[in-house]
Amino acid sequence: MVKTEYEGKKILLVIAQEQFRDEECFVPKQLFEAAGVEVTVAAESTQSAKGMLGGTIKPDITISEARIDEFDAIVISGGSGSRKYLWDNKALQKLVKEADALKKVVSAICISPVVLARTGVLKGKESTVFKSPDTVRELEEHGAVYLDREVVVSGHVVTGRDPASADAFGKAILELLKKA
Template structure:
């Protein structure tokens, strides 16, 4: 009797294990979930994007994470800054910069992306950046901005009546005030998309930010 019960128990266990193995193999055949397919497919083949960062103290994750996502999707990335040479991130990341913001020719690009970080405003909050922002919008191209850099878009006058987000903290709401003072509709979200303008609120939003750029360029 006991041997019979043990035999039945073994059969049941083997059956359960078999179901799990089958499900695992089925998932592998089906491929990655839709969200992962978005970043792995070559949706942006032939698209060119210029990423603008501070020459000193840009936010590393906000540059490297979206860049990897966009390149995996097939986009060609160029990096611009207020100086040429080796830009250094706040966490020590290094980026070779061969293009000045003032030299950007928007005819060469499908999208413009601004990166934030503690050095963002000191390096990029100026007329050269404002002109790039304004020309990007006037030419109906994708404009993306993350962390503190949406304040540059606001000062350039392109967020009037637009939904947007920006970096903020319980102790510092100044960036939100800049957006609202310049006509933006602030939303407390990680990423906000309004037409062809994409804004992200900080490094934690880097992956979602990159994926939103892909969607806008598809």
């Protein structure tokens, strides 16, 4: 087997149990796996999770079972279910804070950058989010510098705007993983 620059790299991909945005889960996941990165999917439970467009995936572990020291990056998928399942998830907030403290790649797309904002990870950092009054306000109220861009990389933090950004979001994460 040919060695890749991503050999041994591991990503924790967090999704909402219901109503995750399909493209924001499946597109980056496929990019990561094609590059040779090991992806572990986490949600509130290991029951099959359902996307907004009908896609399903069986999480490997629960969010509360995840240990950030086992991963090089945390990627939080978006979708309308993020507000219900992820924004205030204490176990996820703990993982994000730990990943940030260890300077691991910390990333979120669509409305999920709100999770990063609420943990303080985006304070003083340029970032993006799905453009709606409540999500932009959440970022700004927590000290983030909001930019209306497809993808924003700020140090070891990557944020993506929406489903159309999923490919560029995944590629930006892979670029940072090269240096991790």
